[in-house]
Each structure stands twice: as C-alpha cells, then as structure tokens.
Amino acid sequence: MARRFRRMAFVAGALAASIAAGAAAQGQPVYRYLDPDGRIVYSDQLPPANAKSVEAKRLTPNLIETDRTSLDAQRAQDRFPVTLYTTACGELCDRAEALLNRRGVPFTRVDAQEARGAEQLKKLTGESQVPVLQAGDKLLVKGYSDSRWQALLDDAGYPQAPPLRRPAPATAAVAPKGAPAKAAMPAAPVTQPPRGGYPTN
Numbered sequence: 001m002a003r004r005f006r007r008m009a010f011v012a013g014a015l016a017a018s019i020a021a022g023a024a025a026q027g028q029p030v031y032r033y034l035d036p037d038g039r040i041v042y043s044d045q046l047p048p049a050n051a052k053s054v055e056a057k058r059l060t061p062n063l064i065e066t067d068r069t070s071l072d073a074q075r076a077q078d079r080f081p082v083t084l085y086t087t088a089c090g091e092l093c094d095r096a097e098a099l100l101n102r103r104g105v106p107f108t109r110v111d112a113q114e115a116r117g118a119e120q121l122k123k124l125t126g127e128s129q130v131p132v133l134q135a136g137d138k139l140l141v142k143g144y145s146d147s148r149w150q151a152l153l154d155d156a157g158y159p160q161a162p163p164l165r166r167p168a169p170a171t172a173a174v175a176p177k178g179a180p181a182k183a184a185m186p187a188a189p190v191t192q193p194p195r196g197g198y199p200t201n
Helices: 002-026 071-079 091-103 115-125 146-156
Strands: 029-034 040-043 052-058 082-086 107-111 132-135 139-142
Touching: 082 091, 082 115, 091 146, 107 115, 115 132, 115 139, 132 146, 139 146
Parallel strands: 082 107
Antiparallel strands: 029 040, 029 052, 082 132, 132 139
C-alpha cells in the first residue's frame, strides 16, 4: 500500500512539473487546488467551482544554457578542425582571423613567427607565406581570399553564422562593503481568490 502511494505521489509530481513547464513556456498561470476528495491538483485550466484552497501561480520559463556551439559546427569541428597559420602581418591577417570569428568557427592559432610554428607551416605548404587556413588534413588555402576561405568553411560544414545567444539574466547590484544598504522593495500583496470562486489574476 505504501509503495503504491509513493508511486502515485511520484506520478502526480511528475505530471505537475510537466504542466508547470508547459504553462511557463506559454506564460499561462498554473492553478493548485484541492478537489472534493482532498487531493492536490495542478492544472493550467480554471479550477471547478467546488475546488478548495485555490492558488494561482505565474511561472517564468526556465532556460538551461548549454554549449553555444551549434550541432553543425560541432560535427564540422570533429571532422575538419580548423587551424590558422598567421603572424603579425597586419590587415591581411587581421581580416583572416576576423572572418573565422564572425562565422563563429573554433580554431587553433599557430604563430608562424615562432620557430615551431614556422616549422609546421613549412612542412605543410613548403612556404612561409601567411595567412594559411587549414581544415582537417585535406582542405587548405594559402593566402587570404574571402571567397576561397568562405568556400572552404562551407565545404567543411561550418554554419554561415554563429548561433544566437540569449542575453544574460539581470542580476542585482551588490553594494560595496561599508555602503548603506538600500531599502528593499515592498513585496506585492498576495490576494486570495474568493471562496468557491475563481482567481481573478
């Protein structure tokens, strides 16, 4: 009997969470009330007239930030990791790096002015010319050309633009030590629905 009760409580809790998540996503209120048998009910529908202890809650959607790299970009990165061979060569190298950043392409930067980087570049291309873009072990462009670099990244499967980022949630400012604390904003009054009726907000 106890096991069955726990199972029913678990199912009710899961159902309530599901209803709350769906209602939050649509900005709808969720109602919590007691039915005539004394059971707690969660619903996004208005409670019946015989419901008791009715509470209306407005929930905000929960956003879970995960890796901001898109699935297409992750696949492309796994198959064709990008390496940029560059130096402080001025505008040309700056434009090359800006293109990768603009498209949101993760890349490894190799400084060809350092001995190790120069050796890698010479082994790869037989030259010391920069910038050089390499994607995986098969795609390579020597010298910067916007159209050729874009085509290489397209062939490698990288998206044209990085994924949109959600703005960070606003956080309350923390007063420095020793500063007088600001008065807290008064809490909104809690209104109880009329007995036997429906909540009005």
